[in-house]
Amino acid sequence: MFAYYLDLALRSLKRSPGLTALMVLAIGFGVAASMTSWSVFRAVSGDPIPWKSAQLFVPQIDNWGPNGRSADGDPPNAMDYTDATALMRDHRARLQSAMYQISPSVVPAEASKHPINVSGHAVFGEFFPMLDVPFLYGSGWSASDDANRAQVVVISSKLNEKLFGGTNSVGKSVNIERADYRVVGVLDNWNPQPRFYDVVNSGGFDSGTEDVFLPFQTAIQANIPNDGNTNCNAVPKEPGFAGLQHSECVWIAFMAELDDAAAVTTYRDYLQGYAREQQQAGRFAWAPNNRLRSLPEWLDNQHVVPSDTKVSLLVALGLLLVCLVNTIGLLLAKFLRRSSEIGVRRALGAPRSAIYAQFLTEAGIVGVAGGVLGLLLTCAGVASVGWVMPKDIASLARLDVSLLLLTLLVAVVATMLAGLYPTYRASRVQPAWQLKSN
Amino acid sequence: MKLHPMIAALRKHKAGVVLIALQIALTLAIVCNAIFIIGQRIDRVNRPTGLDEGNLFLATQQWVGAPSADTPDGVARLDAMLKEDLAALRNLPGVASVAPINSVPLLNSSWNGSVSTKPDRKFSDKGDNVRTTYYFSDENVLPVLGLRLVAGRNFTAADVQHQGFRDNPPRPIVILTKDLADKLYPKGDAVGKAVYIDGSGSPSTIIGVVARLQVPGSGTWTNNFAWNSTLVPTRLNANFSRYAVRTKPGQLDAVMRTVAPTLYKVNPLRVLDDDSVKSFGDIRAKAYRADVGMAILMGVICLVLLSVTAAGIVGLTSFWVGQRHRQIGVRRALGARKVDILHYFQLENLLIAGSGALIGIGMAVGLNLALMRYYEMDRLPVLYTLIGVIAVLVLGQCAVFVPARRASNVPPVTATRAV
Numbered sequence: 009m010f011a012y013y014l015d016l017a018l019r020s021l022k023r024s025p026g027l028t029a030l031m032v033l034a035i036g037f038g039v040a041a042s043m044t045s046w047s048v049f050r051a052v053s054g055d056p057i058p059w060k061s062a063q064l065f066v067p068q069i070d071n072w073g074p075n076g077r078s079a080d081g082d083p084p085n086a087m088d089y090t091d092a093t094a095l096m097r098d099h100r101a102r103l104q105s106a107m108y109q110i111s112p113s114v115v116p117a118e119a120s121k122h123p124i125n126v127s128g129h130a131v132f133g134e135f136f137p138m139l140d141v142p143f144l145y146g147s148g149w150s151a152s153d154d155a156n157r158a159q160v161v162v163i164s165s166k167l168n169e170k171l172f173g174g175t176n177s178v179g180k181s182v183n184i185e186r187a188d189y190r191v192v193g194v195l196d197n198w199n200p201q202p203r204f205y206d207v208v209n210s211g212g213f214d215s216g217t218e219d220v221f222l223p224f225q226t227a228i229q230a231n232i233p234n235d236g237n238t239n240c241n242a243v244p245k246e247p248g249f250a251g252l253q254h255s256e257c258v259w260i261a262f263m264a265e266l267d268d269a270a271a272v273t274t275y276r277d278y279l280q281g282y283a284r285e286q287q288q289a290g291r292f293a294w295a296p297n298n299r300l301r302s303l304p305e306w307l308d309n310q311h312v313v314p315s316d317t318k319v320s321l322l323v324a325l326g327l328l329l330v331c332l333v334n335t336i337g338l339l340l341a342k343f344l345r346r347s348s349e350i351g352v353r354r355a356l357g358a359p360r361s362a363i364y365a366q367f368l369t370e371a372g373i374v375g376v377a378g379g380v381l382g383l384l385l386t387c388a389g390v391a392s393v394g395w396v397m398p399k400d401i402a403s404l405a406r407l408d409v410s411l412l413l414l415t416l417l418v419a420v421v422a423t424m425l426a427g428l429y430p431t432y433r434a435s436r437v438q439p440a441w442q443l444k445s446n
Numbered sequence: 447m448k449l450h451p452m453i454a455a456l457r458k459h460k461a462g463v464v465l466i467a468l469q470i471a472l473t474l475a476i477v478c479n480a481i482f483i484i485g486q487r488i489d490r491v492n493r494p495t496g497l498d499e500g501n502l503f504l505a506t507q508q509w510v511g512a513p514s515a516d517t518p519d520g521v522a523r524l525d526a527m528l529k530e531d532l533a534a535l536r537n538l539p540g541v542a543s544v545a546p547i548n549s550v551p552l553l554n555s556s557w558n559g560s561v562s563t564k565p566d567r568k569f570s571d572k573g574d575n576v577r578t579t580y581y582f583s584d585e586n587v588l589p590v591l592g593l594r595l596v597a598g599r600n601f602t603a604a605d606v607q608h609q610g611f612r613d614n615p616p617r618p619i620v621i622l623t624k625d626l627a628d629k630l631y632p633k634g635d636a637v638g639k640a641v642y643i644d645g646s647g648s649p650s651t652i653i654g655v656v657a658r659l660q661v662p663g664s665g666t667w668t669n670n671f672a673w674n675s676t677l678v679p680t681r682l683n684a685n686f687s688r689y690a691v692r693t694k695p696g697q698l699d700a701v702m703r704t705v706a707p708t709l710y711k712v713n714p715l716r717v718l719d720d721d722s723v724k725s726f727g728d729i730r731a732k733a734y735r736a737d738v739g740m741a742i743l744m745g746v747i748c749l750v751l752l753s754v755t756a757a758g759i760v761g762l763t764s765f766w767v768g769q770r771h772r773q774i775g776v777r778r779a780l781g782a783r784k785v786d787i788l789h790y791f792q793l794e795n796l797l798i799a800g801s802g803a804l805i806g807i808g809m810a811v812g813l814n815l816a817l818m819r820y821y822e823m824d825r826l827p828v829l830y831t832l833i834g835v836i837a838v839l840v841l842g843q844c845a846v847f848v849p850a851r852r853a854s855n856v857p858p859v860t861a862t863r864a865v
Binding site for chain 2: 026027030033034037038041075111113115122123124125185186187231233242243244247248249250251252314315316318319320322323324326327329330331333334336337338340341342344345395396397398399429433
């Protein structure tokens, strides 16, 4: 029976090629626009570390007071040196790291090559196990390296390729800002998007890579300046990098791993206690106003998903909706034009369900055709998002099997849904009336 | 022509009428908001920076193992290195003028603070402070950037100081943009008056006012101080430096190519990469890439939307014309002219599209409110809604024309034929 309906549907569609083409085009464009924006949205709203994001937390400490808070009462979105080092010293989470963005120069061993600029972060040794950073060679550094301000470095595989031709460089030395650092680890490909450990400075997405990680205190001692944002509520009293460290200016990111609800509560209490201590010591003239957000909450709070991406998705879904309304109208016209044919079939004993089967098959074929066109247009769309979206975001949009299947599925299901009402109307055709009027 | 029989006829096609009206309403709602987004982005991109943007480029470099900018000795050495670079660039053939500068408009790297007409203000005293961005440069900044002085005078070489990147020495003189000067001194008599920088207790005298100079930040967060710039006659000494260079007309590309070799010749221990030498045109394009992209995207979506809706109207009207073949014949036989039939379908479409547009206005406003609530949009001006309404009505008329003309060509003899 299905083969028969398929044949009927194809004949019917061939009879009015213009109308059929219209429906297929509408579905194709509607689905392709939605799927292309969905591919971008999916890429930027994904969880960068799904297996662990619920255990990672970002604390915020209110060191500026009521006048420095955002409109919704939030404290600064970064930490000053005093608070960041105090939290590291107290070490109340299982793993934690303060970090700041750096952009030092690296001098290649060969004299003929020009120095290069690399970006990276100054972090504590716990950064690597906390974020499950994959290593190609070696590993991160130890707590004693942190304490002793060891001259060690972790480099990316890209920098390892550039400086050491991709060989195991653990134990070799790298010249950073004209000082030698011993390589202790080489990262495997690791470039999470969004760059969740420091979204305040990365803005979320960054198509560049992070090439060096230095111990926090080593970098401070070597006067490697912070390359990220510095926000101050007052001009630092002392000059220079040391002045910045003694000021209330915020420029340090912080992340802590808290494995269960009890640990979270304990850490929250600890932050409360810390802020109260600062209040009693006279540093804060206000009640504690801390925040402790899990990584997903933090990404949301910092608006990591650009609103343009969301608006594009919304508008594209609107387009799909219009295309579907359009398809309902056209299918209705098409089906009711064949009222006499339906009348004959019904009079010859076809039940309503047979009419449903016949016309939904026809709608399904339109859906499949629209889906195939949608697939082609989605491929073209994903390939060309680079023209209309920022490079850092566009490069994340990918075409994969699940997206292609989804495209086809959305096209077929949507068209069948659109076909429901016209089919219902077709099934209600009165056979007697149709036969009489003929 | 009477509307009554037309409405009566439409009641026979309730579903089709509702679907077309709904489609037109949705189209209107989306198109209004999309065109509004396009308009806003175009406005943003067309904002003048205040610069003479042709023949201008920016070179950024970083010294390797530079002396510390935190010690007086280090600052002196960094300043000597900076001056060497400036001299080398100035001597390049094709260069008109060069200025050291910490940033330029649209570069998205900025030093922001606030100025006040009163001393010792805290940052938190929001009322007395006006937000501003600082440009640190020398006496060449006006000719290099092509800024227009509207009052007072430019800096002279004797005015120019130098300082370590993180130091905060007193700043005896500044030049402000007109926007900022007018906010501080609304009477327009800012020249010769004092401002206090970042809550400082020591005054800075305003020696000049330039017509316009945009801040480096191009994001929406700078919207409320986009033209509030303060020029400080100071060379900043850090481990990196930026040079704004104005070339003689037509020599931009040639000069840009010689920058890296020239600077390496002065001192090879520095970092210069592909991104280091950028024309202002490239800086502008990068800053507004997302805005231009969004405008193009919205434009494409509008186009697809309008085409789909037009096609839908053609399809459904054609169906109705086919259905009413006989009635049309009867009308023609009873004396209706071709043009009457044409007008009938046109008016019918106007009626449907009009009611769709009415619903659409409500939906457009609703969508706009939702976008405002969640995505920092502005209120949709009435003008855009009107443009949208006119657009969908015209679209409806264009779409209905072909099937309506086909209807008007139905010969009167159809009436006599048995179906």
